[in-house]
Amino acid sequence: MSEITPEVVTHLANLARIALTDDEIARLTGELATIVDSVAKVSEVATPDVVATSHPIPLGTVMRADVPGQTLTADQALSGAPERDGDRFKVSAILGEEQ
């Protein structure tokens, strides 16, 4: 059942934005194949007639009145930022030099 190859893990790591090392990719390839094989059994009982449950306790959509509440100040919101520029988060370069 396992389609987990180092290429698949590399692709997933890119999607998840984690710069895995080659050693980690090799190890994760083996571990994930084992885990995926063992969890694939869910399809044995997940027949088309069974409805899916996404949420354990069904609640309706929760709304609140459209009035300003107590919110964080800009300083509070920025208090954990690795880098800030005035009242804004400072992001690393969005485009590479070649773009």
Add this chain to the structure above:
Amino acid sequence: MSGAGSELISLDASELATRLAAGEVSSVEVTQAHLDRIAAVDDDIHAFLHLNAAALETAAAIDARRAAGGALSPLAGVPIAIKDVLCTLDMPSTAGSRILEGWIPPYDATVVARLRAADLVPLGKTNMDEFAMGSSTEHSAYGNTHNPWDLTRIPGGSGGGSAAAVSAFESPLALGSDTGGSIRQPAAVTGSVGMKPTYGGVSRYGAIALASSLDQVGPVTRTVLDAGLLLDVIGGHDPRDSTSIPDAWPSFADAARAGAREGSVRGLRIGVVREMSQEGQGFQPGVLQRFHESLALLEAQGAELVEVSASSFEYAIAAYYLIMPAEASSNLAKFDSVRFGLRVTPPGGGTVEQVMAATREAGFGDEAKRRIILGTYALSAGYYDAYYGSAQKVRTLIQNDFAAAFSVCDVLATPSAPTTAFKLGEKLNDPLAMYLNDLTTIPANLAGVPGISVPSGLAPEDGLPVGIQFMAPAREDARLFTVGAALEQLLVEQWGGQLLAQAPALA
């Protein structure tokens, strides 16, 4: 233990509360006694990641208000330890991860705000598996926590720090969080009490999310009554959590007190899950022995044992290890090197994507990476229906099994964990073996129903604590406190004191 401070740390929260209210002891004395205990034993236990420098100041302010005749809540002045997954304005909140090292949140979790409003005294933050991913606390970025019963063994996980703090008498109370058993399994292996409320019973606002449809915050204590007292403080509707149940709740402390009365379990129908109560199902013999002895005690008091079947529970771990990583991979996307937490710039600089990838590589541990990659896989196009979609269907089947069981019984019982505490390092390199620790606790999270683990004795083969788990229908949390307190009283009578009184001396 000897001396006045030693006496104070041996008291349960309810006893401390009584003495505090009567003016026999001050919160400063109680808090100091626990800080002294932490200083004496936490080098060995390592339950705490951070201590609250203002604990004595907070305690003094509460004492002053009590002296002035102010109205105080039942647990006012009692110290508490807080799992590091919960946001605290005045202490770092790392969730056991390097990526949040030193991060001080700009707000309190609702449960923390409620502790403060009820005048409990936060002692500090407790160790945990990174982002609550684990069953041994070995996946913390900040070192292992040791089981007070045997320092070479795990304290359970992910909330090993909270369970160890309580069972080592470093704190009478603690908060935990339970996504697949992280409150109940550590309670079982440390001889303490741990309770996961109905999903939505306690606010998740400010609880750093692992899997949003599974996470619940709950009490970690030494007695069932203390768990009820603490849940009465932290529970109830919170408009800041859209999954918070708006209904009113009964007093869980009252439910525990009712359980300690004569005849409280007469006629109670206890469902024994056939698939989780017999030999050949992965349980250590002593775990099963104590489980069946506890049931027999309740039966002798008039409870009725009913065998029930839950055939889909067999698929619970598989479904859990698809749903939980899927939700985790999404929740952990917020650690992006921009808004808070770590930022690591690769040599020579880089684009925001490269900085993000370098940050997450450096900031996440092995288990977090494993689950993020697994979750990303489960959610990816082409696999979504086969994995995540199927897992959600299993969730329905498990809910159906619970519904069928609760049509013939009032509570369900299983062992809380398949084994007693294993050795540190024993399962660290075998993720699947580690995942099997949550065999009995995961179904409750998938279905959203409440569960409690209560000490049921020591396994004869290794002398280590065993827990029994009770589960109830959603919103019927009170039943767990009643049956839990009833069993606790019967066992304590048999043992001639609390199970933790048999733990080896520390320090």
